[in-house]
Amino acid sequence: MNKKETILAAALTLLTDTGVHNTPMSAIAKAAGTGMGTIYNYFPNKEILINEIYVNIKAEEKTIFQVFDENVPIQTQFEDYFKAIITFFIANRVYFKFMEQLQASPIITQESRDLGGESVASTRRLLLKGQQDRIIKAIDINEIMVFIGGAIMSYLRWYFNQEKPNKKALTNQITMVWDAIKA
Secondary structure (H helix, E strand, O other), X not given: OOHHHHHHHHHHHHHHHHOOOOOOHHHHHHHHOOOHHHHHHHOOOHHHHHHHHHHHHHHHHHHOOOOOOOOOOHHHHHHHHHHHHHHHHXXXXXXXXHHHHHOOOOOOOHHHHHHHHHHHHHHHHHXXXXXXXXXXXXXXXXXXXXXXXXXXXXXXXXXXXXXXXXXXHXXXXXXXXXXXXXX
């Protein structure tokens, strides 16, 4: 890991553990084992650092949706998407904590949000195709995406608070969300 990656990793951990406003750049520098001059060479301020973490997580998130098998039904593609995003955040709990804390924050710039939106572009295309084929409800795609995102966030919050999550719970969630958006 190079110095910049070390700073980003230390910042991610600290920001999710202590909160954005309780994490000064000096604490990030200390956790990364670097000096303040070095951290400011890479990141002129904390907002730029936070936005880079956000964009990096969204870039990783994007890789799990690169290929939808268009030869399978829309419902199967949707189920695969939902399982993939849940599995991604379960495997990367710190990412979930970061996104939960900062998703609606004004710290995240519009440029970062636009880049982050690319992570769900294939999902948007899938839903649009589903609407064209009259499989998905004719509701504004942005509203459907907000609904699905809310279901994902709620499920993950619930999952991380369970001592022993029910193995059927994810299947149940997928069914409920699919039933809500299908035409």
